[in-house]
Amino acid sequence: AQRVTQPEKLLSVFKGAPVELKCNYSYSGSPELFWYVQYSRQRLQLLLRHISRESIKGFTADLNKGETSFHLKKPFAQEEDSAMYYCALSPRYSTLTFGKGTMLLVSP
Amino acid sequence: DAGITQSPRHKVTETGTPVTLRCHQTENHRYMYWYRQDPGHGLRLIHYSYGVKDTDKGEVSDGYSVSRSKTEDFLLTLESATSSQTSVYFCAISDPDSNTGELFFGEGSRLTVL
Structure with a gap:
């Protein structure tokens, strides 16, 4: 069975920092x-x-099959990026499985 | 936004009562889904449908049933609600012929079971 892991429940950064x-x-x-x-x-x-x-x-997000990762990146975070982010996986022609989500908070 | 509406948007009910949530779409997409969203669990698939009268179980289907008598409507029923079913329920639709794999979500229905 497929599984998606998002290890961070919350990620807090300052505006302009990489994410x-x-x-x-x-x-x-x-x-x-x-x-x-x-x-x-x-x-x-x-x-x-x-x-x-x-x-x-x-x-951007790059699929790394060797590390089985699909990390989401942004070089300079903005306040409007604050949101809940979910990574999801779908075997071809099948249903979507979601991770537990990471809340991103971008502070001014 | 995709034409997906959920009703009711909010409901408070008591343990043991039946509850039906409705999802209505105007996109004519073949696939429809019901997810529940809970803190610490993310989104988990309850049931899905790949056509009229064609449904299948998801990860957390116990205590839930669904029906799809028309392309545009997908009903989720809790026959006898329990407190563990307090959650936010999301309907989603997708078009398998688009080859994008994208799901379009409704606004959610917040259910509280006392």
């Missing part, structure tokens, strides 16, 4: 990996997918 939200997964095949974000009083929404290799709102 790295950790995500490790366990799955025997080749999964699809995602980061979802939930801003205060908003719906959960997709931030980015590993397969598209894009940068959204300055965030």
Whole structure:
């Protein structure tokens, strides 16, 4: 069975500092990996997918199959980045499994 | 936002009473899901549907049942609510033909079981 681990419940940084939200997964095949974000009083929404290799709102995430990781990074955090972030995994054509989430707080 | 609405948005009920949450979509997406969100547990899949009258269990299905009689509606029923089912419930939809794997979420339904 697949599993997603986000080791940090809370990550607190100052504005302008680099951010790295950790995500490790366990799955025997080749999964699809995602980061979802939930801003205060908003719906959960997709931030980015590993397969598209894009940068959204300055965030990037690289899939490291050797370390089975998909860490989310941003070089300079902004206050509006404060939110709950979920890493998620999907075996191809199957349902999404979420990690427990990391709350990111960016202070001025 | 994707056309997904959940009702009710808030509900307080007593242990042992039945509760039904409704998810309605206007996107004509084939897949629909019910998740629950709890502190320290993240989002966990309860049930999902891959078409009308086609449903399957998720990770935490005990105590829950679902029905999908139309493409646009997916109902989650707690036959006899317990305090452990106090949670925020999210409906989500996806289009498997899009090949993006993206889920679109509703705004959530906060259920309190006293």
